[in-house]
Amino acid sequence: MVSDISLATDAGLYTKQIDWDFIRNTLAYPHLKTGHTGLAGIHELLPGQALQLSLGSSMTRDVWTPWDFVSASKRYNDRRDALRAVREAVRSTVRAWADTDGSILLELSGGLDSSIVAAALMGSRADITCCNLVTPVPGADERLYAEQMAASLKSELHVQELSIDGAEFSFEPPPHAVTPSTWLLQHASNEAKEWIGQQVGARSYYSGGGGDTVFCFTKSAAPVVDAFNSRSFVCALRTIRNLAELHQCTVWKVTRLAARKLLGPAKPPRTPDHAFLSFKSDLEIAALHPWFSAPPAALPGDMERIFDLAGNQVFRDGIGRSSHRAFRMPLLSQPVMETCLKVPSWMWFANGRDRSIAREAFADRLPADIFHRRSKGTFMNYTGAVYRRNMHRMRDYLVNGRLAKHGLLDTDSLRKFLGSNPDTHGDSFMRIFDLCEVENWIRYQA
Template identity: 50%
Template sequence: MDLGYLIILKRSGLLTKALDLGLKPVQRASGLRLGASLTKLDLFVGSSTDLLELPNGTLLVGRLFDHSGNRIRDASSFPALTQLSEIRDHLVSNFWGQYVAIQGGGDPQEPITVLRDPSGGVPCVYLTDSDPAFITSDIALPERLGIYQRRVDWTTIPYYLNYPHSKKRQTALAGVNELLPGCVIKLGPQSAHTSIAWSPWTFVQPERRFKDATQAALGIRQTVEMAVRAVTTGEASILLELSGGLDSSIIASCLRGTDAKINCSTLVTPVPGADERFYASLVASDLDAPLHVEQLDFGAAAFNFPLVSNPTSPAVTMLQQATDSLMERSARRHASTCHLSGGGGDTVFGYLGNASPAADAFRASGIFSGFTAIRDLAELHRCTTWKAGRLALKKLLLTPRPARVADTAFLTPFAVTSKPPSHPWFNAPAGALTGVQERVFDLAGTQSFIDGLPRSRLRAFHMPLLSQPVIEACLRVPSWMWIAGGINRAVARDAFSDALPPQVVARRSKGTFAHFTGALFRRNRLAMLEFLMEGELQQHGLLDTVALESFFRREHHARNETFARVFDLCMIENWIRHQH
């Protein structure tokens, strides 16, 4: 989707030598058009990027909806607010979408502020310690203008080795930071300060909880349907990435009545585990849409692949690259205008997999709810009530798990960091329930999903289950309601029980790529070992080469989770090599 933009800040009132040629050369070099030229900034946007002018000079790049799913195309829906902070608060409280909002560019008395929407649907990275400073959706844009030269920030690489796929403000490129979803950056003459404009902790407060399962199911059903309808309205042809699991099937059910042409695509591999055609075919048949089976072959997955997009930190694994390329080819073949995915469903639908929901029920809802949740937990995990109760008691008594646990496998002591990951959502309020904390921590992890999907830069990519209104509605569901009756994601199943094939509603199993990744490792292990042993991570003294060689030369079970660690190391090494 064309959501590209570049903001060039004119702190001194003058453009630097790199931009002295004027605005037209900037547009030619960046491929963007001039959206606004203000006293303190120039805003360049993509040829089809939506640019909306809101009250008091606020500029919004991207797409905006109200909570009924209506597209906002002008400022008539906004009250006559004058304070910039009031406009931001009104924006995040009454609207949602994929956007960045820019304020203060034309007012000499106001600092420049940029707000990124809570879903993080539009990328936003910035560099403020240069002249000119810039804010952009794609680091390649200032590179083309000669105002930035990418360099790996080796001080941050240990963080990404210890906490792969975990967002933080500082990227792995020198000087470049990311404005995290739901945050605001305020730029003064010589300073930059970030703060939170939207927090998930607001929606887990006791007064915001749904009172019963019926109310929760209705709220989830209405919100998900609204979000899917909103993001797909206007699309001519949709490629629905359909596994046949609960989450993608729910998205499919919301497409009934759409005017768009729908093609469904599902993946299979040469080894067992990921073939979900039976369930996907039921859903596609209900939707009266064709199901296309895409074969993910071993040869399609490389660990030393070129980066299609320009991620500012390591983000794309070999499995993600292979599935991404396959789905993008499918979209081109069917002339789809967008991808539609159920990504993030496990997280938003409360799939915790431990005893936290029962512990939460005891603390927040009393003994009766607590014992009911223990029985549900025992049924869900096929264990005795005694064991479920013991695990719930441990959750009640022990300190909640940290937001992230460092993975130090195959790292030298020099690469191990004692500094815990920082994220504005990791600061849990006093008294927060254990299960609630774990859900919010997991939700922060979904912010990296879009970075691992290069196809999202080529055409619209919609993940409505990670949209702001769906996240807010799901956070209002108490954790113990998600396991009611001994069923995972129970509220979502109940909400869409009459809209899905019974086999999908009753399904408890999940597809897995474990056998495929195990086979990938065995086929590529000598080449992967050479890739890491002769790479830049090793040259910088970050890899324990003895441990690596020992691991690579052992025989391994197909479901050994250590494969994922090796793939992450290759992901980071591959990203570094492509920064030159």
């Protein structure tokens, strides 16, 4: 039993071997953390689980589950109570981490979530430096917002541009990674942030990662159904209007989508992606993660955000910079998650704004541009540019790689796709990055 697989391999206690059954599953269900790993004979203890050891045997049991915090008896009914609770949970948790670390590089994207982490750090005794990443193509430049938040913190902001030419899809994964968990953008981001961290001498990295899930950022109509089933028809109508204003669509469209969700079957936790694979997965999805087993009376909005929380568990595995300095995602800390889960999904939307409870809880500490903004930055143009530049190399990398040699890829489809005009690919090129991520991890295990 070790906290880092590299401890076992360095000590000669374990020799790496690929678990190809796991690889099949992760190809069909990418970016999902389970108790299984890509290394034969190695199992991982999931968040919320405990390992019970006795003479000659061991047993894994669940000691914490998010489902305990979305029940009707735990749910906030008064918006003011929810605001106070969320503010206090985030503020006290972030400050506790800051008091522990003392020196912080805050990864300030310019979005709401990392800005709320910054707001909670105001008045902290910690030495705080901020960083922000930009790209040479449009879409990801959020420095206007990051500069305002850094100024509010009275902290220096380091802005680093990610190179298109220097972006690599083949690189050494973090030594602690027991599954494929780092793709090209994560690697490029990690290199940039680790360099800044070294320059400023920070002892820890802070991220707003997971905030979208914790603060119930959803594009579905599930909150309407939650309001109807758990509160009232009037509350459901109010939620319809809020979602229509947020998404700039008609109330009739939101109503139609909500009715479909109310009357239709429950959305599965994940659906398999068989693109470019030579096989079809018949895996029972509920068996992949303990949080995928929803209680019979679970509300659809609660189901969606808890399923997403399970997906968030993979974030830390792909962060190479966590090998050298503490890496914190305060919004995924237990006190914050528990408090936010008690806030019903429909309460997170108000006045045409998403994540409204979190916004209003820190309204006095957020610059107006950040409090009111509805847009989100995207690195899609950057990854698209990297893809165009490397698509032929990626084709050779995959069709001549370990996955293909094990018969797991439809190499004919890959050759056809990666030999065609990229203007016709839309965002389906992201699947190629998924496959390269798995191929890359495998190549570095032996």
